[in-house]
Amino acid sequence: MKRAKQWQGLVLSACMAGTMILAGCGNNNGENDTASETAKASASAGASASAAASESAPTAASLAPVELSWYVPGTPQKDTELVEAEIDKYLKDKINATVKIKFIDWSSFEQKINAMTATGENLDLVFTASWFNNYITNAGKGAYVPLNDLLDQYGPHLKEKFGKYLPSAQVNGKLYAIPYNISAMALQRGIDVSKELADKYQFDPNGIKKLEDFEPLYAQIVQNEKGIIPVGMDNNQRSYLAMYTLPYMFIDNKLPGAVKQGDDSLTVVNQYETPEFKQYAELMRSWNEKGFINKDSVSLKDSDTPLKAKKFAGIVDNAAPGWDVSFKNNYGFDIYQVTTTEPEITTSGIFSSMTAISKTSKNPERAMMLLDLVNSDPVLLNLFAFGIEGKHYAVVDSSSDIKIIKRPDGVTAETNGYDLNGGGWLFADPWILYDYSPDRVAQVEAQKAFVEAAKLSPILGFVFNPDAVKTQVASVTAIFDQYMPALGSGSLDTAKALAEFTDKLNKAGAKEIVQEMQRQIDAWKTQK
Secondary structure (H helix, E strand, C coil), rough: CCCHHHCCEECCCCCCCCCCCCCCCCCCHHHHHHHHHHHHHHHHHHHHHHHHHHHHHHCCHCCEEEEEEEEEECCCCCCCHHHHHHHHHEEEEEEEEEEEEEEEEEHHHHHHHHHHHHCCCCCCCCEEEEECCCHHHHHHCCEEEECCCHHHHCCHHHHHHHCCCHHHECCCCEECCCEEEEEHHEEEEEEEEEEEHHHHHHCCCCCCCHHHHHHHHHHHHHHHHHECCCCCCCCCHHCHHHHHHEEEEECCCCCCCCCCCCCCCEEEEEEEHHHHHCCCCCCCHHHHHHCCECCCCCCCCCHHHHHCCCCEEEEEEECCCHHHHHHHHHHHHCCEEECCCCCCCCCCHCCCCCEEEEECCCCCHHHHHHHHHHHCCCCHHHHHHHCCCCEEEEEEEEECCCCCCCCCCCCCCCCCCCCCCCCHHHHHCCCHHEEEECCCCHHHHHHHHHHHHEEEECCCCCCHHHHHHHHHHHHHHCCCCCCHHHHCCCCHHHHHHHHHHHHHHHCHHHHHHHHHHHHHHHHHHHCC
8 A cells, every 4th residue: 555655654645645752642651751851852952953053064065966866666757857857956056966766666676675785786865664675674784874973964954853753763772764754653553445335335434443344344345346346455565464453562564573462571472373363364365255355466566556446445554644635635535544453653653654875875974964955845855746836736725834736737647747646755754745635734733633642652662673683584574575465465275374474484583583572672671
């Protein structure tokens, strides 16, 4: 989903559309007090850094021209070079840099980025997250530049805006990417459902407590709505996003290792061997057999096209205020965001949308300058996100920094030369993005309140360091990628495939990973 992709914040506004501590989130065994102090200290540090930077920051005239590359998942755009030219003109007098935007399809992004990094090919900025192009794994294997010193020198706006989240984004005491999507740091999990079909079949979204509660609606859609699949999945994260509705706190979005909700001892288990995971896999298998899930989910690279054609009645997704509007803007129909979990701020939520600087970058200082600027300058960010005003979008309301826009007359998402389908959140702070919704300013305020009110995960701030089990992590991740799109979409016989999956995980080192996670989380508990 692009909301999974956007929060995936936005997974798409996504999560499609986005982890995490906050002051004002309510007391949680003292964690909120710690978060408040962290926030105060970070805000003070950010203000000091901003003042210092204003005195010593290099001027564009003193900087030699450089070219930066920025790699994000998405469909290459016909007018990318035109947009790059406008960005380059804008940056000339600011950081004297030109930018190449490198879109790589979602299905091949991770493989290509890994290959480029391994061969030392030059790339500068790259999208990373807990759920895609795995941040922890890449940081652990040295794919990214440590940012602490660069942030102090060239990131005053980043420190001021995101400072209270940065401590929870570190791996082994170092920051390797900037978490910028506050709108996705507190999330609920569930399923987006076509409002038209839900109303038609008198489906009450407020009565849903678990995934099984969707089945009466899905049965009616299959019986009466020919050509429409109740819930669409593809061979990316949309196939297994429902897994995160399970009552476990996931330490990493793919690796074995989770703590059951309510377990104050913080005992780490292999969630793939639990009764809850088996029940989830069996449920997805039954949904597939009943026609609730598209049969081509394992081969389908991206479910956006059938969603736009209304061949899917919904998708498994993350939810936050305003994401239903983003969904409609992207796919053309109204939905209910039906959730089965409570809003919670988690470490993986902080990791939901991040930008890293590759270890192969030849200009990490300038890359950090660009990151600082794009997260604080709405004009620049929206050049990346929406292209050129008058050609790729038109302004409807400019009364706020969050301009309300539309596609130019006679232009659709399909005919537009630069239309990221709501994917602007892949670059920087979604709260300063323009939007097609006239209610966007109110949505941002609602999202801010949503984040402030969300509960804090008991393992908020814990980050697994994979250094001691690098080999096992690589092997286990490959097995996950092999099996989970099929298991999560019910495309395999569960009895056979689940046994194969867990057996291969254990042979690849799942037990060693869980043991190492437990060792680290026990040490982390003593330092809280």
